[in-house]
Amino acid sequence: MKKLLCVLFFGFLLTSCQSAWIQEDKAAFYDACLEDANTWVEDPAKAKQYCDCVVIKVMERYPNVNDALDNIELLSRDPDIQTCRIPIMK
Numbered sequence: 001m002k003k004l005l006c007v008l009f010f011g012f013l014l015t016s017c018q019s020a021w022i023q024e025d026k027a028a029f030y031d032a033c034l035e036d037a038n039t040w041v042e043d044p045a046k047a048k049q050y051c052d053c054v055v056i057k058v059m060e061r062y063p064n065v066n067d068a069l070d071n072i073e074l075l076s077r078d079p080d081i082q083t084c085r086i087p088i089m090k
Contacts, residue, residue, distance in 0.1 A: 019064045030055050046088045053084035 033054050037047035062068035
């Protein structure tokens with residue numbers, strides 16, 4: 001998860017002038033999530049399912065990409081986002 005946070009932090013720094021999520025933000029977040037998830041999920045389809053869930057929840061929680069950046073450390077501990085792991089761990 002630390003690797004994901006680092007990738008996201010630097011990716012968001014590049015787009016910090018804007019406030020709304022753009023496709024590049026979503027793609028960077030999703031790609032970083034997949035890279036991290038593939039280290040602890042054996043099935044690539046489950047890693048994709050997990051990241052689909054995480055991206056939606058993060059964008060709902062932080063509609064402003066700058067807010068997501070400001071709260072990047074909280075993402076890994078957010079209970080709502082952690083619920084994305086439940087179906088993956090079954």
